[in-house]
Amino acid sequence: MSSLAKTDADMVRVHNRLAVLDHLRRVGVTTRKLVSEATGLSVSASSAISGALLRGGLLSEVEEDDRSTRRGRPGKSLAICGRAARVAALKIAVGEVSGRISDYAGRPLTEMRRGVDLSGRDGGFIVDLLADLAKELTGRLAEEPRALDKVVVAVQGKTFSDLSGIVWSPALKHRHIEIAAPLSARLGAEVSVLNDCSLMPEAFRWRPDFTGLDFATLFVGFGVGMGLRLNGATFQGKHSSAVEFGHINHMPGGALCRCGNQGCVEAYASDYAIWRSATGNGDIPAHRIGDEAMQRLADAARAGDPAARSAFEAAGNAIGYGLGRVFTMIDPLPIVMTGSGAQAIDLLEASIRQGIRESAVDGLGSDTPLILEEDTDALVFDAGTAYALAALDQEFARSAAEATEAA
């Protein structure tokens, strides 16, 4: 009924434990004293909380060689204990599934990629496939066989806002596929299904150079997608999986898009759009344009091929106008760019910036920083892992009450 709920001492404990964990994730290794300074907690509280987390097994004391020859009692170094949990980031893309397992400290333990034709497959097959993938990954880890604590599935395409499955994906013909519940039953861990692009900002969650920064991640490749970090939170839509940047209309009545509409950004800027524009064929290619084919096309443009050049230019223009529209709505934001578009940034950047200049008020944002991340897969794995770890931190901070009782 009322929108504001009460708070009590429990909330305070959870919040402060979370603050300590958060600080540790940012800096990696600290001492109780430094935690106190960073969080604003008293040293007593910092010490008590660290102690509880240590007893709970979430933290571990580490030996540091970095004897910085200062007087006084040296602080005992603390770090997140990798053995406290194990998370998996899985990925469903057109023609392949892949995954990475990491420990609670965020260190990647093992990773694999498997090419599969998913197009005609149903939900049961997908769940089986993901379960197999996860089990093979865990099997590789020699140590004691232990279950996963949290699984994130990043999907190309639209996902349910309750993180339960896939509404629609270019990788699959079937629609409305439940993933979370059946996969969770198979793996014994909570499963969250999210769109890969909107998840991407999570990859930067604890990176010091992105702390407190609002920014957008932009994927340009097979499709075009965006993730937003606003007010320190990764933006998630209520109804869908959020920022469908590729389907923001660029040109009313313009080029035909896969979604059926005319003039979407994707219909100009995605691989297939650039391809059909360069080849002069108006149809949407039936199959995915390979990365090598796009590389050749880019090289042709670099060599001066006029059709290829103008195709990339039109793509950059559409992206630029799209960004200009986003900047007009939200604010100018730094852009982290990935996908085949990032590889061809030399062909795109000028027209992107020109597009922003023409579409944003006062051209604001046309000089926004453009940060390139070549390895899209790594970015998605990082993002899924960070998301999973953040969720675990919340759970652990909450259940630390019981842990203290037990101890």
Added chain:
Amino acid sequence: MSSLAKTDADMVRVHNRLAVLDHLRRVGVTTRKLVSEATGLSVSASSAISGALLRGGLLSEVEEDDRSTRRGRPGKSLAICGRAARVAALKIAVGEVSGRISDYAGRPLTEMRRGVDLSGRDGGFIVDLLADLAKELTGRLAEEPRALDKVVVAVQGKTFSDLSGIVWSPALKHRHIEIAAPLSARLGAEVSVLNDCSLMPEAFRWRPDFTGLDFATLFVGFGVGMGLRLNGATFQGKHSSAVEFGHINHMPGGALCRCGNQGCVEAYASDYAIWRSATGNGDIPAHRIGDEAMQRLADAARAGDPAARSAFEAAGNAIGYGLGRVFTMIDPLPIVMTGSGAQAIDLLEASIRQGIRESAVDGLGSDTPLILEEDTDALVFDAGTAYALAALDQEFARSAAEATEAA
């Protein structure tokens, strides 16, 4: 450094006092028992907090005739005490300033409107004007002469994100005008300067039918602006005053907009755009098109004038595409519409919905509810008042500590 800060008992107190105030604003009159049920606080805590707020003068016990003939001790009715504070909502528009004073319970006490040619005036004049307006308004209130506790200035145009003043306004020729500091010095109350359109969702802050609802407010008139309520918070940009819906590009290379760009939504959907389109004159009119003129134009369209009809249709189309783009980014949202566009909704609605259908994925959101609010001024005053009261609630919840000590 770290982004998560600590919490302590103080925070708990502030948060819970705020929860009680929030509930009272939503329902108007309650009892301690009902507060307990609504907030989740224990009856003891609810009682203690209510008692503290009563002693602090923020609440008052009210007599209710509504004897609902039930057994048991009847609950003592509590309500926000109007005399606890006084806030002003001021408004700067093209050719006029206006204002309303309300009490702490949100009841309007007095209101006035003054036509002034502001175009060539500087900051000093504006501040003087607003100070005079506020003082004349307070002077009207017969009772003991008391100062304002909080002032909100809603401005057509772009404002600084720190709420200190005006970056640019169509009402003024000068740019970068400081308002908050000098006006605050004159009135003895904190002053916040915000864009009128982005402020508008605040008007619905405590309205039960909008509780927990995400929605957009859309102003179509002299200009075109939008306000967003997302995740229960009114969206505010970091750099500017947020959602410049009117300047989201509609058509690359399209009609000339006041902002200098080509193809903005405003260049199709604002009063001047509809006017120039209907009259076949390509220039932006030098003066504001009056409301009566727009009414006549709308009547001509209703009578079948083809030029007028197609002008409104083009306007609706641009708005529809704009909304489609927003929906694609964020989510389909209910729209609260106001301004002269709301008056001409019969001429616009079909093409708005058609535009959404053509520009949003699967046409999602083309059937979104369209809620009309005829009285734009009242909406802005409501919004400014709600914003001011919410800010006061925060301050009072914080300082309630001292209040209890004092008592």
Added chain:
DNA sequence: GAGACTTTTTCCAAGCCTCGGAAAAAATGG
């Protein structure tokens, strides 16, 4: 190498909240 100094950690009483239950208060019903 021993004592002085310095800095980090731990320990403990105190202060604030909220919670739960008991007691008091204020009405209705028979």
Added chain:
DNA sequence: CCATTTTTTCCGAGGCTTGGAAAAAGTCTC
């Protein structure tokens, strides 16, 4: 007029943070 019911107040308990004192674990100086 007394039993019943419902709301409000009162009081002790428990949890978390705080601030200061004590302990711990080094470096520095003589």
